[in-house]
Amino acid sequence: xxxIPFAVQPRRAMHQTDDRLATLxxxxxxCRICLDRPLKAPLPHQPxxxxxxxxxxxxxxxxxxxxxxxxxxxxxxxxxxxxxLRSWLGIGPEIFYDDARVAILPMGFCFxxxxxxxxxxxxxxxxxxxxxxxxxxxxxxxxxxxxxxxYAQRWHLGSEFRDLxxxxxxxxxxxxxxxxxxxxxxxxxxxxxxxWLKRHPWFEADVLPVLRNEVAQLLQD
Numbered sequence: 001x002x003x004i005p006f007a008v009q010p011r012r013a014m015h016q017t018d019d020r021l022a023t024l025x026x027x028x029x030x031c032r033i034c035l036d037r038p039l040k041a042p043l044p045h046q047p048x049x050x051x052x053x054x055x056x057x058x059x060x061x062x063x064x065x066x067x068x069x070x071x072x073x074x075x076x077x078x079x080x081x082x083x084x085l086r087s088w089l090g091i092g093p094e095i096f097y098d099d100a101r102v103a104i105l106p107m108g109f110c111f112x113x114x115x116x117x118x119x120x121x122x123x124x125x126x127x128x129x130x131x132x133x134x135x136x137x138x139x140x141x142x143x144x145x146x147x148x149x150x151y152a153q154r155w156h157l158g159s160e161f162r163d164l165x166x167x168x169x170x171x172x173x174x175x176x177x178x179x180x181x182x183x184x185x186x187x188x189x190x191x192x193x194x195x196w197l198k199r200h201p202w203f204e205a206d207v208l209p210v211l212r213n214e215v216a217q218l219l220q221d
C-alpha cells in the first residue's frame with residue numbers, strides 16, 4: 001500500500017490524528033510523575049507542563065525546559081531567551097505562537113527548579129522517556145527540528161551527539177543528512193550563552209541564514 005502524504009490525507013484522517021494528539025497532550029498536561037514516581041528528588045513545586053504540539057506545523061522547536069517566567073505564564077519562551085530565539089528564526093510572536101505553523105516540545109515539560117547558584121536545573125529525567133516518542137509519532141508532518149541545547153540534541157541526534165559546541169559546529173554534515181525530519185542544532189538562546197556566541201561568530205554568520213531561509217520556506221509552503 002502506498003502511504004498517503006500527511007499534507008493530503010483525507011479530512012477525516014487528519015481529524016483522527018488531531019483527536020489522538022489532543023488526547024495525548026491533555027494527558028501530558030495532567031502528568032505528575034515527577035512528584036508521584038520521580039527518578040530522583042521530587043519536583044520542588046506543583047507540576048505545570050508547558051507544551052504546544054501540533055498536527056499541522058512543519059517546524060518543531062525542541063527546547064530544554066520552562067524557566068521561572070514560563071512556569072508562571074504557562075506560555076513557552078515568554079522571556080528574553082524567546083526574543084532572541086524568534087530573532088534567530090526570523091519570525092515574530094504572531095507566527096511563533098501559531099501552533100498551526102510552529103510546534104513547541106521541550107525536553108522537560110515542567111520548570112525543574114534551580115540550583116544553589118540560581119541556575120535552572122536540567123530537564124526532569126522522567127519527561128522525555130514517558131512522552132516524547134508518543135507525541136512525535138502523532139506529528140509525522142514535522143520537517144524541521146530546531147534542537148536547542150544539549151538535551152534536545154542528545155535526543156534528536158542520538159549516537160551522533162558529542163557535545164553542544166561540536167554538534168553545532170558540525171551543522172553542515174547534520175543538515176545534509178538524508179534523515180527526516182531534518183535537525184538543526186542550536187545553542188540555547190539564553191543570555192548566559194552570550195559569551196559562547198561571541199567566541200563562535202560563525203554561528204550567526206553561517207547557521208542563522210540557513211535557519212531563517214528554511215523557516216521562511218516551510219512557512220510559505
